[in-house]
């Protein structure tokens with residue numbers, strides 16, 4: 052009986068002959084952020100753990116409430132810093148060298164194809180786009196992983212998604228994943244792995260693939276995964292400045308032909324138009340044309356979902372030489388300093404500023420309602436982020452719509468939800 | 476262990492932003508997080524809770540972010556257990572790891588606001604004292620039962636460590 056990629060990685064890490072229902076297994080890397088890691092540190096100290104399993108395989112990435120928005124946020128960073136010093140943890144990243152964790156870790160070559168990685172952040176599943184088994188866990192899990200280098204897992208079943216047909220102009224990874232979540236629902240993949248494949252996924256660039264695995268958790272999935280291929284390897288070499296060495300084992304990493312899937316779901320995308328998720332669930336999807344005219348107060352372009360260079364290029368191409376609608380706020384957040392720098396080199400930053408956008412430092416910002424763009428009562432935002440829950444970006448009576456960067460940038464020009472076709 | 480308290484009813488897909496809003500996540504204090512539990516969706520929820528009460532919800536309880544602040548907040552406001560038709564996976568593991576009892580039953584719709592419930596945790600039996608009915612929760616695999624018995628993941632690790640050391644002495 053064949054195995055899927057994720058099953059192969061779990062089997063390798065657990066050093067067993069076959070997988071049962073549960074494994075308590077070695078992890079290759081574990082990490083947390085300035086929200087989840089302080090709680091892990093607290094638990095670690097409370098129970099009296101006094102050593103870590105490997106000083107190089109633990110990461111603290113301060114990205115959520117940074118640059119420190121208040122005293123508590125500043126203190127949380129200090130807690131992590133002193134813990135990292137005490138236990139000689141190598142990968143502590145404050146804002147002098149940081150970015151949104153799931154993208155930053157890739158640039159640092161800390162996560163590789165074939166890795167088993169746990170992160171105390173639900174969007175750890177993003178990392179599955181490079182062919183890692185990447186699972187979001189909690190703070191106690193992180194505390195134990197730091198101590199023992201191990202984590203418990205229920206061995207998941209896998210759903211395979213095969214996309215067919217040809218994508219229309221203005222339709223990309225974000226639309227594919229929103230459409231998929233709209234089809235299967237926010238618990239459609241509960242406890243399961245979403246494996247994205249088929250000829251169409253092969254033609255997608257890594258930035259699109261990362262958007263898709265990023266939102267697997269929004270369908271309840273344990274993680275998302277894509278088979279690594281030539282596109283993956285050249286992308287990783289580029290963003291890590293060749294720090295990542297591609298091995299034969301990485302190249303061989305594929306799901307077996309006779310791997311067992313709980314279900315294979317085929318989706319024809321030929322007719323798909325850009326998709327928007329309406330408040331207050333990511334599964335509440337509509338084609339963009341059905342929402343034409345919905346007035347917005349704010350546009351957010353960024354996050355671990357869509358804050359990469361391709362996303363910024365798409366947005367800048369639409370905004371170039373134009374002005375955002377008077378009275379509308381536009382916040383742009385590149386996901387990492389490296390992406391900021393690249394955008395600067397390509398002249399994208401200038402386009403954003405001239406169009407009237409505010410370009411923010413590379414952190415999470417308003418994505419989870421932390422800071423730098425909180426919505427007031429009754430306000431409406433269109434964001435390229437991944438969640439539109441009640442109060443996610445601020446006031447409990449505010450509203451968040453989710454879309455691709457193309458739809459977000461087009462809507463920024465009009466002040467209402469807009470199909471990119473209307474602009475170009 | 477027997478838990479007894481009145482039921483507070485919630486719907487499907489209650490996410491962790493509903494349970495504890497992101498703006499409070501810079502705290503790790505159980506009491507503080509407890510005082511903000513469910514604030515976005517039921518501002519007066521915390522006032523209605525008497526210590527020992529039980530949350531009853533539909534499908535996919537605890538979806539969304541990985542914040543362990545969610546089960547911490549639930550415990551902090553005095554709730555002692557959560558019953559749902561299904562749980563989102565990270566919330567599920569966080570509750571187990573934190574020692575917050577969670578139970579899955581199909582008949583959640585049968586329970587009404589303020590029904591008096593009695594849970595026998597070791598047997599997985601929930602008695603609805605108000606309605607005189609009984610529900611049987613799905614039993615956890617042995618592996619998880621061990622963590623629950625140890626009252627959380629870290630104590631389970633400690634216990635294992637203790638056993639290892641004893642073994643070394645022999």
Ligand code: SF4
Nearest residue numbers: 174354355415418419
């Ligand atoms: S960008 Fe948003 S979704 Fe991504 S890690 Fe930050 S807060 Fe979470």
